[in-house]
Structures are given as structure tokens and as C-alpha cells.
Amino acid sequence: MLLNPPARAPRPQSDVAGPVPPGRVRRRLVRRTWLLCLGLVVAACLLVVVSGAVGSVAVSPVQAAQIVLGHLLPGMPWMSDGSLTPLQDQAVWQFRLPRTLLAGLAGAGLALAGALMQVTVRNPLAEPYILGVSSGASVGAVLVIVLGSAALGGLSLNLAAFAGALGACACVATLARKNGTLSPTRMILAGVALGTLFSAVTSYLTISTSAQNVVSVLFFLLGSVSAATMSSLIGPAVALAVAGVVSALLARSLNALMTGDESAVSLGVDAARLRGLLLVVASLLTGTVVSVAGGIGFVGLVVPHVARIAVGADHRRMLPVTVLGGAVFLTAADLLARTVTAPTEIPLGILTAFVGAPFFLWLMRRGDAERAGFGR
Structure with a gap:
């Protein structure tokens, strides 16, 4: 006589398909963030x-x-075999x-600036290039190249680029203000319009200057780190360090701002003041990077969005991944620019546009604003 097999014990509820406990999800994302940063x-x-x-x-x-x-480690036996020539x-x-380090600093700075601007306008399509901040910085830098520093009161290229970026941000904020508050939609529209206007100004300055300056201006506007020196790393490194510390201290406030002004105010966050601070920090990053690397677009669009997909929208996890991802992205782009058409060199802005423009269109097509943590 066959005995019926014993009934299988039911699986624990935690193993049954269903919602994963929030604590487990959080630990998984934290572990993924550490592994991704290490990679x-x-x-x-x-x-x-x-x-x-x-x-x-x-x-x-x-x-x-x-x-x-x-x-880096003098006195160690790294170069003692004598096989390396001067x-x-x-x-x-x-x-x-120097050019590799500058590419990394520029990529990290632009990616962080893009992440801060996306929180400011609560739109994943925002970044320094699209909001016209890069174009404003380019106007300031090109004015120094074409007219000379003396014509601008002795402003250096770095200061002129920062002033142009800050002026562009001020114009965008002024035009986007509605009923005493900044409208995210109006900021996008104002940024696109002002970016076009600033590009027209730089084009006029380019065609009205000498032939010797035209080549310098065009190569600068398209973006390049080929003229990097160790001294040119100081400005971007300081700006990135300051912006990184400020962003880390404000990470929780950024999370609150992303949910909307009413929710942020209920959590004790001054949304208007925070937006103004974020615009200043983003201008500092953008102006400093543009002054040494030229106009490089779409880094601030692609990298932060990929970081949100990878580790979530919490800025305590997303910002470190964004900074490191931007550094790796632009460093790889610079290496590609040097090797694809060697011995000639492709400007960085062209390569980033080949990647960023299709990504921008894909992002609009899919409408991933809600999935990226925006638009709630």
C-alpha cells in the first residue's frame, strides 16, 4: 500500500513573491552604491x-x-631600473x-552641476548646457579671448566665465519667477531661449575677430582639455571640493526639494533660498569648468540620470555615483577623442553630443521623470 507523501511545509511569507521590505531594499541599494563607487x-x-x-x-x-x-612616491623603486627616458x-x-586629470575633474563638475540643476527645476532634462549656463560662461570667456582681459576690467578667463555663468543663472531665475516663486517649466523654457541668445553672441564675436582668434574660439567652444597643465587643475579641483561639501551637507534637503515645494516647506526646508544656493553652486562649477575645458554639453544630463537608475533618487547615494561617473565618462571620452582619428583630435563637445543628444531624445520619449524620482 502506497503512503501519501507528507505535505510540503508552506514557504515562509518572506520568500513568497510580494513587496520586499523597505529595510532590505535600502541595504541592497547601499551595498550597490559602495560596489559601484569602488568599481x-x-x-x-x-x-x-x-x-x-x-x-x-x-x-x-x-x-x-x-x-x-x-x-607621487619619490624614493620608491618605481623608476630605479633606468629603462625610462626623460x-x-x-x-x-x-x-x-594633466589632461586626463582635467577631463576627470571637468566631467565630475559638470555631472554634479547637472544633478543640482535637475533638483532645482525638478526636471531630469535640465543641465548646464540646456539651461544656458554653459553658453553664458562661454560668452564671458570668449569676451576675454577676443577683447582681452584689460577691456573687461582685468578679469581673468576663469572669473569672466564664472561671471557669465552666474549672469545666465540670474537671467533664467528672473524670467522664470512667477507669483514670487521659481517655476520649473519656465526655467527650462527661459534657459533654452537664453542659451540660443548667448550662442548668437558668441557667434557674432567669433566672426568679428581676427583669424588667429577664430581658431582659438572655435576650439574652445567645442571643448578640449589638450592644453591642460598642472596649474589649470587648481580651479576645477577647488570648485568641485566646495560644491561636493555643500551638496553632501544638503543631501537631505535636496531629497525634500525633489518632492515639491509644499512638501519641502512642511519638512522645514526654505525652498526659495535653497534653489538660489544651488544655482550659485552650479554656476561656480560650470563657469570654472568652461574656463579651462570649453563648452562640453550633455555630461550633466546623461550621468545623473544613469546614477538615479543605478542607485535610486536618494542624493546621499546618487551624488557620489554621479561625481565618479562623470569623471570616468569624460576621461573615457577624452581617450576616445585622442585615438579615433589619431593623429588629429576630436573636440570633446562633439563626442559628448553624439552620446547626449540621442539620450536626451530617448529620455523625452520614454517619459522617465516619475521613475527617476521627479514630477511627484
Whole structure:
């Protein structure tokens, strides 16, 4: 006689398909954030080594790493074998490493500026290029190139670019104000219109200057880090450090602002004052980057949105991923710009536009504002 098999014990409720407890989701996202940040740091280090090996002077990745470590850790046996020539050392340390580091700083700064602007207008389509901030910074920088620093009261290229970015932000904020508050939709529309106007100004300045300045202006407007030096890293590094500290301190307030002004006020956040501070910080980042790397668009659009998809909309997790992702993205783009059509070089703005413009259209088509944490 066959005995009926014993009934299988029911599975615990936690294993049954259903909603995952919020605590488990949060721990999973935190673990993913740490792993992703670690992976991005490793990728950035590898890009530094590979970029140091690419160029007209033959240097292997191992030799590039030896040169960098030899300068960072003098007295260590990194360069004691005598196989490295002074020309190789100069190529890596004085030319290739500064441009790689500048590309990383510029990418991190533009990505962070884009993330802050997207919270300011509560729209994932916002970024310095689209809101006209990059164009305003370009106007200030081009005025210095065309007219000279003396004509602008002795303003340096960096200060003129920052002033242009801050002026563009002030114009956008003024035009977007409705009933005493900033309208996110009006900010997008005002930014697009002012960006077009500023681009027309830079075009006029370009055609009205000498032929020698035209090449410099055009190459500057398209974006490049080929003229980077160690001293040119100071401005972007300081701006990124200041903006990073401010953003980290305001991460919870950014989360509140993203849910809407009424919710933010109920949580004790002064939405109007916070928006003004975010615009100033974003202007500082954008103006500093534009002054040393030119007009590079769409970094602030692509990277923050990908970071939100990867680790969620909480700015305590999203902002570190955004900064590191922007550094890796633009460093890889610079390496690609140097190698695709070697020995000539593609301006960075062209490569980022090839990636960013289709992403912008895809983002509008899919309407991922709610899924990215906006529009609630």
C-alpha cells in the first residue's frame, strides 16, 4: 500500500513573491552604491594608466604607472631600473596626466552641476548646457579671448566665465519667477531661449575677430582639455571640493526639494533660498569648468540620470555615483577623442553630443521623470 507523501511545509511569507521590505531594499541599494563607487574608482585609475600610455611617444601602461608612482612616491623603486627616458617621463607627467586629470575633474563638475540643476527645476532634462549656463560662461570667456582681459576690467578667463555663468543663472531665475516663486517649466523654457541668445553672441564675436582668434574660439567652444597643465587643475579641483561639501551637507534637503515645494516647506526646508544656493553652486562649477575645458554639453544630463537608475533618487547615494561617473565618462571620452582619428583630435563637445543628444531624445520619449524620482 502506497503512503501519501507528507505535505510540503508552506514557504515562509518572506520568500513568497510580494513587496520586499523597505529595510532590505535600502541595504541592497547601499551595498550597490559602495560596489559601484569602488568599481568607478578602479575604472578611473585604469583610465589614467591607459591614457598615459597613448600618444606619439611610445610608453607602455606599466611604464606609465611607474612614472606616475615615481613622482607621487619619490624614493620608491618605481623608476630605479633606468629603462625610462626623460622624454617618456615628460610626455606622461607634464602632458598626458594633466589632461586626463582635467577631463576627470571637468566631467565630475559638470555631472554634479547637472544633478543640482535637475533638483532645482525638478526636471531630469535640465543641465548646464540646456539651461544656458554653459553658453553664458562661454560668452564671458570668449569676451576675454577676443577683447582681452584689460577691456573687461582685468578679469581673468576663469572669473569672466564664472561671471557669465552666474549672469545666465540670474537671467533664467528672473524670467522664470512667477507669483514670487521659481517655476520649473519656465526655467527650462527661459534657459533654452537664453542659451540660443548667448550662442548668437558668441557667434557674432567669433566672426568679428581676427583669424588667429577664430581658431582659438572655435576650439574652445567645442571643448578640449589638450592644453591642460598642472596649474589649470587648481580651479576645477577647488570648485568641485566646495560644491561636493555643500551638496553632501544638503543631501537631505535636496531629497525634500525633489518632492515639491509644499512638501519641502512642511519638512522645514526654505525652498526659495535653497534653489538660489544651488544655482550659485552650479554656476561656480560650470563657469570654472568652461574656463579651462570649453563648452562640453550633455555630461550633466546623461550621468545623473544613469546614477538615479543605478542607485535610486536618494542624493546621499546618487551624488557620489554621479561625481565618479562623470569623471570616468569624460576621461573615457577624452581617450576616445585622442585615438579615433589619431593623429588629429576630436573636440570633446562633439563626442559628448553624439552620446547626449540621442539620450536626451530617448529620455523625452520614454517619459522617465516619475521613475527617476521627479514630477511627484
